[in-house]
Amino acid sequence: MPEEEPHQPDTRFFLAAERTFLSWTRTGVAVIAIGFVVAKFTLFLDELAQVKGLRTVHPSTASIYLGALITFLGGVLIFLAAFRFLRQRQNLVNKKAFHPSPTLDLALAGSLVLVALLLMVYLLRSV
Secondary structure (H helix, E strand, O other): OOOOOOOOOOHHHHHHHHHHHHHHHHHHHHHHHHHHHHHOHHHHHHHHHHHHOOOOOOOOHHHHHHHHHHHHHHHHHHHHHHHHHHHHHHHHHOOOOOOOOOHHHHHHHHHHHHHHHHHHHHHHHOO
16 A cells, blocks of 8 residues: 655645735835825925926925825735735644634725825815
């Protein structure tokens, strides 16, 4: 009777986990880029005012703080994605059931809603 090889987890599960991690990482990088754009938004408004011949916009620290917050949230998102990926990978190696937690999804959604509200307030105050 032939010896049985130890059961190895299907490679497709590892690749799926990796694709998900890379998607979250890409989203985090996009959030960081948006934070940078928001931080430099006053410079854009100043250039636009000069082209149109309008009064220049006074630099606002609100856009810098808001952009820094968005950039920080993007970094946190990447950290949470890495943590989730490592936990899922370890569960696959140890052949444990993986019970996905919606923490990362809810953290991203809540953060983006907060950022949208802050941007809305900032834009309404700068009019």
